[in-house]
Amino acid sequence: MISQTGQRPDAGAAPVDPEALAQSLRPFGESRMLPGEAYTSHAVLDWERRHFFDEGWSCAGVSALLSSPGDQRAEALGSAGVLLVRGGDGAVRAFANACRHRNHELLPCGAGGVNRSFVSCPYHAWSYRLDGSLRRAPGFDDAAGFDTSAHGLVELACVEWHGIVFVNPSGTAGDFSAHVAGLADHVAPYEIARLATRGHHGYVVGANWKVLVENYQECYHCPVIHPELCAASPPRSGKNHPDPAGAWAEGWMELREGFETMSLDGRSSASPLRGLDGFRRRIVDYVVIFPNLLVSLHPDYVMTHVLTPVAPDRTRVVCEWHFAPEDAGPDGFDPSFAVDFWDVTNRQDWSACEAVQRGLSNPLALPGPLSREEDGVYQFVTMVASGYAGRTPQPARVSAARRLTGPQTTAAALAGAGSAAVARATSDAGKG
Ligand code: FES
Numbered sequence: 553m554i555s556q557t558g559q560r561p562d563a564g565a566a567p568v569d570p571e572a573l574a575q576s577l578r579p580f581g582e583s584r585m586l587p588g589e590a591y592t593s594h595a596v597l598d599w600e601r602r603h604f605f606d607e608g609w610s611c612a613g614v615s616a617l618l619s620s621p622g623d624q625r626a627e628a629l630g631s632a633g634v635l636l637v638r639g640g641d642g643a644v645r646a647f648a649n650a651c652r653h654r655n656h657e658l659l660p661c662g663a664g665g666v667n668r669s670f671v672s673c674p675y676h677a678w679s680y681r682l683d684g685s686l687r688r689a690p691g692f693d694d695a696a697g698f699d700t701s702a703h704g705l706v707e708l709a710c711v712e713w714h715g716i717v718f719v720n721p722s723g724t725a726g727d728f729s730a731h732v733a734g735l736a737d738h739v740a741p742y743e744i745a746r747l748a749t750r751g752h753h754g755y756v757v758g759a760n761w762k763v764l765v766e767n768y769q770e771c772y773h774c775p776v777i778h779p780e781l782c783a784a785s786p787p788r789s790g791k792n793h794p795d796p797a798g799a800w801a802e803g804w805m806e807l808r809e810g811f812e813t814m815s816l817d818g819r820s821s822a823s824p825l826r827g828l829d830g831f832r833r834r835i836v837d838y839v840v841i842f843p844n845l846l847v848s849l850h851p852d853y854v855m856t857h858v859l860t861p862v863a864p865d866r867t868r869v870v871c872e873w874h875f876a877p878e879d880a881g882p883d884g885f886d887p888s889f890a891v892d893f894w895d896v897t898n899r900q901d902w903s904a905c906e907a908v909q910r911g912l913s914n915p916l917a918l919p920g921p922l923s924r925e926e927d928g929v930y931q932f933v934t935m936v937a938s939g940y941a942g943r944t945p946q947p948a949r950v951s952a953a954r955r956l957t958g959p960q961t962t963a964a965a966l967a968g969a970g971s972a973a974v975a976r977a978t979s980d981a982g983k984g
Pocket residue numbers: 651652653654655656673674675676677678
């Protein structure tokens with residue numbers, strides 16, 4: 553539960569220099585990046601796993617991977633292994649990925665399986681119904697005092713939100729709706745829950761997970777390292793949301809004239825998603841949901857990055873591309889226009905992130921300032937820093953005076969759908 557002051561009741565502060573943290577929380581334009589130990593220390597990563605991933609809501613993947621009753625999947629999440637199961641009632645449930653006999657994993661993390669009726673342990677063949685209750689424990693039928701009802705899988709708090717699954721292993725994070733407050737209207741038109749996953753890349757990046765999110769939050773670097781992206785989308789187009797109500801951040805960018813989508817030649821093999829208005833057909837909307845999900849909303853597809861910290865200097869990334877089912881049928885659909893574009897761009901980003909990590913590992917490294925094009929980085933850094941200080945992670949507001957552009961907000965721009973003039977009237981950086 554969260555107190556009214558936003559203080560988490562049992563949240564000790566992170567093992568990070570408090571003076572440096574205060575610098576990170578200063579107003580935009582005066583703040584500094586997080587101190588080096590935030591990116592290099594095992595103690596900080598342990599703290600983050602416990603407080604951000606175990607005690608908070610974090611993303612366990614898209615629900616397209618669990619499209620039918622009986623679909624099962626295991627994921628590493630914070631310090632927990634989580635088993636996701638879609639039940640006969642259509643609901644996705646999350647369980648601790650540990651058998652109630654002698655705790656064998658039910659599935660290896662990262663693996664999926666299908667069984668329409670039960671979950672089976674591969675060690676001594678205990679089995680569980682899709683709702684987690686114990687179905688069969690061989691040899692225990694006549695065991696004195698054995699209570700079947702007391703040996704179901706350990707169920708975890710789980711929410712399926714617009715086709716994305718979020719889990720809170722500790723059960724103490726509070727209401728999920730507060731985590732994403734104000735964001736649903738931006739995501740809903742893309743109908744992620746009905747999309748079909750047709751592209752998948754796994755990466756292991758030699759950088760701290762936060763370096764990847766920070767990199768996603770700005771396009772200050774785009775003219776330097778992303779020629780393909782800049783050909784498709786002007787790097788200083790669009791605008792970041794100045795004041796998200798929950799633990800998220802968002803910025804959009806325009807497509808250049810002649811580009812249907814983000815692809816190497818500007819062409820798309822899919823059609824615009826059916827729920828989008830004229831404005832959304834000409835932008836890409838980049839969303840971070842704290843701590844570990846990046847959602848890139850294109851006119852004709854949705855791309856997700858789910859980040860899993862492996863070590864202070866190592867992050868596993870699952871990048872997936874999701875298309876309208878009427879386009880992405882089993883026959884002949886080729887997702888490479890989207891996958892190839894972003895694989896090129898992802899690798900450019902990972903290379904930069906790995907070089908940042910090497911610099912951060914230098915004992916002489918100092919936290920740097922943020923440019924006016926890095927307001928999205930400021931929002932993420934202040935989410936992390938407020939969490940480190942023991943509060944609910946929340947982005948600090950970016951004051952209008954500090955932003956590059958006039959008073960037009962993302963929400964207002966999106967409300968004024970169809971107006972290319974709105975897009976042209978703003979020039980703040982989005983993402984890269
Ligand atoms: S550990 Fe699962 S059946 Fe023994």
